[in-house]
Amino acid sequence: MTAPLLEARGLEKSFGANRVLRGIDVVVPAGSVTCLIGPSGSGKTTVLRSLNGLEHPEVGTVRVGDVAVDWATRPDARAVARLRGQSGMVFQAHNLFPHMTVLDNVTSGPVFAQGRPRAEAQQEARELLARVGLADKADAFPVQLSGGQQQRVGIARALATRPKVVLFDEPTSALDPELVGEVLQVMQSLAAEGWTMVVVTHEMRFARQVADQVLFLDGGVVVEQGPPSEVLVDPREPRTRQFLQRLLDPL
Amino acid sequence: MSAIDWDLVRSSLWPLARELLRGTLPLTAISFVLGLTLAVLVALMRLSGNRLISAPARAYVSVIRGTPLLLQLFIIFFGLPELGIKFDPWPAAILGLTLNVGAYASEAVRGAILAVPRGQWEAAMTVGMSRVTTLRRVVLPQAARIAVPSLSNTLISLVKDTSLVAVVTVTELLRQAQIIAGQTFEYFTLYGVAAVYYWVVCLVLSFGQTRLETRLSRHVAA
Ligand SMILES: Nc1ncnc2c1ncn2[C@@H]1O[C@H](COP(=O)(O)OP(=O)(O)OP(=O)(O)O)[C@@H](O)[C@H]1O
Ligand SMILES: [Mg+2]
Numbered sequence: 001m002t003a004p005l006l007e008a009r010g011l012e013k014s015f016g017a018n019r020v021l022r023g024i025d026v027v028v029p030a031g032s033v034t035c036l037i038g039p040s041g042s043g044k045t046t047v048l049r050s051l052n053g054l055e056h057p058e059v060g061t062v063r064v065g066d067v068a069v070d071w072a073t074r075p076d077a078r079a080v081a082r083l084r085g086q087s088g089m090v091f092q093a094h095n096l097f098p099h100m101t102v103l104d105n106v107t108s109g110p111v112f113a114q115g116r117p118r119a120e121a122q123q124e125a126r127e128l129l130a131r132v133g134l135a136d137k138a139d140a141f142p143v144q145l146s147g148g149q150q151q152r153v154g155i156a157r158a159l160a161t162r163p164k165v166v167l168f169d170e171p172t173s174a175l176d177p178e179l180v181g182e183v184l185q186v187m188q189s190l191a192a193e194g195w196t197m198v199v200v201t202h203e204m205r206f207a208r209q210v211a212d213q214v215l216f217l218d219g220g221v222v223v224e225q226g227p228p229s230e231v232l233v234d235p236r237e238p239r240t241r242q243f244l245q246r247l248l249d250p251l
Numbered sequence: 252m253s254a255i256d257w258d259l260v261r262s263s264l265w266p267l268a269r270e271l272l273r274g275t276l277p278l279t280a281i282s283f284v285l286g287l288t289l290a291v292l293v294a295l296m297r298l299s300g301n302r303l304i305s306a307p308a309r310a311y312v313s314v315i316r317g318t319p320l321l322l323q324l325f326i327i328f329f330g331l332p333e334l335g336i337k338f339d340p341w342p343a344a345i346l347g348l349t350l351n352v353g354a355y356a357s358e359a360v361r362g363a364i365l366a367v368p369r370g371q372w373e374a375a376m377t378v379g380m381s382r383v384t385t386l387r388r389v390v391l392p393q394a395a396r397i398a399v400p401s402l403s404n405t406l407i408s409l410v411k412d413t414s415l416v417a418v419v420t421v422t423e424l425l426r427q428a429q430i431i432a433g434q435t436f437e438y439f440t441l442y443g444v445a446a447v448y449y450w451v452v453c454l455v456l457s458f459g460q461t462r463l464e465t466r467l468s469r470h471v472a473a
Contacts, residue, residue, distance in 0.1 A: 054373055085379050095374035098470055099392045109378030112388050141470040161378055 005030035005196050006165050011050050011060035011071070013043075020046050021057060022220040028165065028198060033191045035207040035228070036200045038217035039243055044200040047217065048167050051198065052087045053080035065164045088158030092170040094150045096142040102129065102153050103138040109161040121160070128156040132186050148179030152186055159195075166190070168199040204247060208232050216240045254439045263431050263444060267424060271448050274423030278413045282345055283406055286352025291391070293357035294364060308357070315354035321415050323347050328419040344416035352409055359401035363394035396467040403460035407453050414449075424448055 006028035013021040020043045028034050036044045049055040050071075051062055057071040064086035069075045075083075096105050103125055110121035129135050132152040142150055151171055158166055168187070172180040184206050191197060191210050201207060207214055207228055214231040216224045216239075224237045235241045296308035315323070328343040338346065367390050375385040417426035428445035432438045 052377060054376070081376075081379075081381070084377060087377075089374075089377040091370060091374065093370055095368075095370040097371065097374070097389055099396075108375075108388065109380070112384050113379030113381070143470055157374075157378060 002030075004028055006051065006062075006064045006198070008047075008051060008062045009060055011047065011057045011062070013046055013050060013055060013057040020220050021050070021060075024060070024217075024220070024222055026051070026198070026215065026222075028196060029212075030196055031194045032212040033197045033199065033210050035211040035214045036198065036217060037202070037204075037207060037214060037243075038223075042217040043220045044217055045169055048089075048169050048198060048200050051165075051167060052084045052089060054084075054089075056080070085161070086164050088161055088163035088166045090151070090154045090158050090166065090168045090171050092174050094142075094147075094154040094174075096150055096153055096157070098142050100141075101138065102134065102140050102142065102145070105142065105153055106156045106160045109157065114161060125156070125160055128159055129153075131159075132156050133182070146179060147175045148182045151175065151183045155183075155186055155190075159190075165196040165198060168197065168201070170200050170202065172201070172203060202247070204232060204244070216243065218243070255443065256435075256437050256440045259435060259437050259440050260444055263428075263441060266431065267427055267441075267444055267448060270422055270427035271424045271452070274421065274427070275410065275413050275449075276452070278344060278348065278416065278421070278423060279406070279410050282348035282352055282413075283409055285345070285349040286405075286409075287356055287402070289349060289353030290356035290360050293353055294360035295386075297357065297361055298364060312354045312357055315350055320347065320351050320412055321418065323350065324415060324419050340416075340419050340421045343419045344413075344421045347416070347419075348409065348412065351412065352405060355408075356398075356402055356405050359398045359405065360394065362401075363398035364390060366397050367393045396471070399460065399464055399467060403456065403463075407456055410452055410456065411449060 004027045006026065008024065008026040011021045011024040011026075012019070024043070024047055026034065026047065036047060038044055046055055050057045050060070051064070053062075053069070059072050061068060061070045062083060063069075064083060067082050067086050069079050069083050097108060100108065103122060106125035106128060107118065107121040110116040110124070111118050126135065126138060129138055132155055134149060134152055134156070137145060137149065137153070142153065145153065154171070155166075171187070172183050175183065180203070184203060187197070187199070188206070188210050199206075199211070211228045213225060214228045215222050216231055216235070216237070218239050224231055224235060224240045230236075231240060232244065235244065293308045293311065296304050297312070299305050324343070324347040327338060327347050328340070331338070371389050371393065372385060375389045380388065413423055414425035416423060417429070422430075424445055428441040432441035435441070
């Protein structure tokens with residue numbers, strides 16, 4: 001059996017006295033989709049941001065492909081940057097660069113960070129934009145797009161650096177309900193193409209249909225994990241059951 | 252008897268305009284460009300986590316903002332030569348004005364950099380940009396928009412502050428008005444014309460500021 005593409009072991013992280021991650025393992029095989037679910041404040045975002053070094057855990061290791069960091073050794077900025085280079089990230093608030101066109105947003109990583117030729121990067125960016133259904137928006141500015149379109153640009157920008165894994169932090173939570181579908185559809189088709197994805201989400205239908213594995217977090221630990229048919233349909237842990245129950249019936 | 256001598260107004264229009272064009276305006280432009288460069292540098296130093304870097308920047312801003320520009324010009328032109336550091340009038344004037352712009356503008360630039368949302372830094376880092384590239388491509392362009400109103404005020408103050416460099420024997424608009432007034436004793440007329448010139452320059456700059464603000468806010472949600 002080949003080693004998993006992404007492997008995080010024993011992640012621990014505190015904010016002051018608040019122990020947010022208490023020993024988290026995440027193992028992601030190449031070409032698979034992992035969904036992180038759990039109540040607000042359970043540490044989902046912190047886990048995701050630890051995988052690309054936007055947060056620095058105190059303890060634990062993260063390996064993506066052949067780049068590994070051991071957080072306990074306080075890796076320097078260069079080591080963290082190398083780890084970060086292995087992944088792309090899609091933010092809840094899209095964080096597009098407002099002063100750049102859609103095309104320039106997508107080519108920003110390849111051109112400004114990877115030093116690839118602009119013409120080549122632009123050609124590839126146009127293909128990515130077509131891929132997310134925005135071929136005609138290349139010259140628009142982010143403010144001129146709908147929330148769903150902005151988030152699809154965010155996805156194209158994340159893919160443009162050719163990452164090994166794409167991290168999504170609640171990519172549809174800030175969207176009007178009628179715009180959620182277009183973004184989830186793009187993500188579903190990426191999964192079908194074989195992209196490796198780690199997705200923090202509250203969209204249980206997406207998790208059930210697309211995820212290969214689901215991790216349920218609560219209080220900084222992984223309470224339960226497995227294929228969605230188990231974790232989401234027939235959970236073993238009472239805490240998981242309670243969480244899913246509340247999602248189904250918020251009142 | 253009228254306070255304004257219209258023949259003198261007409262005959263002094265060009266001599267004053269000439270000193271506006273070869274004194275006031277170049278002094279303003281050169282000091283502003285140099286001062287702005289200094290301001291960005293000082294703002295970045297102040298934002299550094301390293302106290303050895305941020306402390307000198309903080310001290311510089313404090314001293315410049317805490318003492319009169321006129322006094323700073325005296326020290327540069329008349330004081331420093333006693334320590335063996337001599338400047339010609341123009342370099343002394345440019346140095347004084349640049350240090351002044353650098354200090355005031357650095358506060359505006361620092362505030363503007365801090366006002367760029369953290370998510371912009373994070374997004375730039377996740378596409379692989381270094382800190383320097385992030386500053387140059389993502390943060391400073393957005394900070395520039397935020398800083399325009401306050402930097403415009405600095406520029407407009409600078410136009411008027413250039414009149415102080417007469418004390419280090421640089422001839423500019425006000426000095427020229429003084430000279431002609433001294434010969435003709437028509438103080439009201441000469442200083443009146445000079446005032447109109449300053450005012451017109453500042454009006455033009457204010458107009459430019461409005462245009463620039465509109466242009467830069469094009470791509471930003473209301
Ligand atoms: N930068 C920070 N400083 C201090 N505390 C933080 C910081 N980031 C997160 N926390 C705390 O860490 C805990 C976990 O936060 P995290 O954002 O990982 O949760 P989450 O599962 O993503 O929640 P949500 O569903 O609301 O996004 C929370 O108690 C939060 O208040
Ligand atoms: Mg979160």
